Amino acid sequence: xxxxxxxxxYSSRExxxxxxxxxxxxxxxxxxxxxxxxxxVLECGCGTGAQTVLLAxxxxxxxxxxxxxxxxxxxxxxxxxxxxGHRNVEFHEASIFDLPxxxxxxxxxxxxxxxxxxxxxxxxxxxxxxxxRRDGTITVIEGDHGSWYCYPHTPESSRVVQCLIDxxxxxxxxSLIGRRLYPLLAEAEFRDVRVSPRMVYVDSxxxxxxxxxxxxxxxxxxxxxxxxxxxxxxxDQLTWDKGITDLYRATELDGTxxxxxxxxxxxx
Amino acid sequence: xxxxxxxxxYSSRExxxxxxxxxxxxxxxxxxxxxxxxxxVLECGCGTGAQTVLLAxxxxxxxxxxxxxxxxxxxxxxxxxxxxGHRNVEFHEASIFDLPxxxxxxxxxxxxxxxxxxxxxxxxxxxxxxxxRRDGTITVIEGDHGSWYCYPHTPESSRVVQCLIDxxxxxxxxSLIGRRLYPLLAEAEFRDVRVSPRMVYVDSxxxxxxxxxxxxxxxxxxxxxxxxxxxxxxxDQLTWDKGITDLYRATELDGTxxxxxxxxxxxx
Numbered sequence: 140x141x142x143x144x145x146x147x148x149y150s151s152r153e154x155x156x157x158x159x160x161x162x163x164x165x166x167x168x169x170x171x172x173x174x175x176x177x178x179x180v181l182e183c184g185c186g187t188g189a190q191t192v193l194l195a196x197x198x199x200x201x202x203x204x205x206x207x208x209x210x211x212x213x214x215x216x217x218x219x220x221x222x223x224g225h226r227n228v229e230f231h232e233a234s235i236f237d238l239p240x241x242x243x244x245x246x247x248x249x250x251x252x253x254x255x256x257x258x259x260x261x262x263x264x265x266x267x268x269x270x271x272r273r274d275g276t277i278t279v280i281e282g283d284h285g286s287w288y289c290y291p292h293t294p295e296s297s298r299v300v301q302c303l304i305d306x307x308x309x310x311x312x313x314s315l316i317g318r319r320l321y322p323l324l325a326e327a328e329f330r331d332v333r334v335s336p337r338m339v340y341v342d343s344x345x346x347x348x349x350x351x352x353x354x355x356x357x358x359x360x361x362x363x364x365x366x367x368x369x370x371x372x373x374x375d376q377l378t379w380d381k382g383i384t385d386l387y388r389a390t391e392l393d394g395t396x397x398x399x400x401x402x403x404x405x406x407x
Numbered sequence: 408x409x410x411x412x413x414x415x416x417y418s419s420r421e422x423x424x425x426x427x428x429x430x431x432x433x434x435x436x437x438x439x440x441x442x443x444x445x446x447x448v449l450e451c452g453c454g455t456g457a458q459t460v461l462l463a464x465x466x467x468x469x470x471x472x473x474x475x476x477x478x479x480x481x482x483x484x485x486x487x488x489x490x491x492g493h494r495n496v497e498f499h500e501a502s503i504f505d506l507p508x509x510x511x512x513x514x515x516x517x518x519x520x521x522x523x524x525x526x527x528x529x530x531x532x533x534x535x536x537x538x539x540r541r542d543g544t545i546t547v548i549e550g551d552h553g554s555w556y557c558y559p560h561t562p563e564s565s566r567v568v569q570c571l572i573d574x575x576x577x578x579x580x581x582s583l584i585g586r587r588l589y590p591l592l593a594e595a596e597f598r599d600v601r602v603s604p605r606m607v608y609v610d611s612x613x614x615x616x617x618x619x620x621x622x623x624x625x626x627x628x629x630x631x632x633x634x635x636x637x638x639x640x641x642x643d644q645l646t647w648d649k650g651i652t653d654l655y656r657a658t659e660l661d662g663t664x665x666x667x668x669x670x671x672x673x674x675x
Contacts, residue, residue, distance in 0.1 A: 288553050318665060321610040321661075325661065332612065335608070336608040338604050340604045401608075
């Protein structure tokens, strides 16, 4: 089993952040995550189930199998799905690189915010392709931290976001992976690859996004790697504090905030 | 009359580039640029008429008045509109800051790729507001060069794009203005301001965008400021050449290219 070091950690604040993220972005990312009744869907890297509940509620007649490497996360995911009243999800502890399923077992594969944490994304895609039936689809959703910008903009706000990118890179991940989905899926020999960007644009006429995305999803994610960034010597404490203050400045009445997710669909 | 120094110049290659840009992006930017029959629309800063023909063809029953500070550009715009067979456009040589029209004369104001070249965008918006009737709308479309990124990405490709941003800033413009449209229109006291981003995502499954946008609109625009960037000492020739080569690299089969335009609508 290939261990994955998860840049954002496993704290309860991080679990809350993932919930905010999933709920705020549900329509943008998942309005077209729709599977035919009776189909068998594999969710890879379900974590604590933030996406699983959305997948299950949008596809009540599909059979979902969700896997993750962390038993602790799986427990939380199971409880979350039960609490939401969904009965169409099964959980398995497994690595994406060593899936305990027969060749061509699934109709569809789904993964969201997973490839960015993996050092060998093409190998991961090939491993998932093995368990996908011919003409079955894979859906991959990722962010791209290089797509972020805001107004007003300062060098320090860019510095703290760059720290997040650098910390994730040191753990073997790539937080600029959104823009790479097309070549990655093509390299793993999926067919008919189509990528659609899903941009989040925030200004003060959209207060639910100021709270749900800018503050509680994006800035919270950056704040989460403060200690790692400082202890790695990527930034000093004063610059860090100014960068975070500047990010919050862009959530005020005259501020704007931009970020883009990418959703890719490919066929086996 | 306030003179505007136009960063991209007035060459025939630039005229071709503007035509490519307008045609490739027409649907993305203008599918919702629709005015009621009989309404009077002021286009500010029409240049050589690349947007004017689109405006006229999408709104054949509206009366369009297009103004620009350059008599040479107006001549080209007039010929272009005539060649396209539109008879609903009138041209006037005028500055946005000193419009030769009565207060509240127009039902709508439209401007595209204009504010980015103006040192005092809020003053410009206020001057245009004067000639707009109560409850009339203003439509503003701008790019944002800070929204650009590509794959594969190199430091040199970022450097040449940064040169374009810096050259435009030295001429008093702001090529990062897209993200600022909301606060700018709010500051000029337009009401009900709504901004919608229009992202261009390009990979090799979209060959018309590889040619029409990545190469013939964006890279052509960057290439256009080569001599200014080098003579201003913003970059040396070797780094420039590598940056341009790297931009073209991102238009190959496994490359991707991203850029976002912003469209704002406000009411007087």
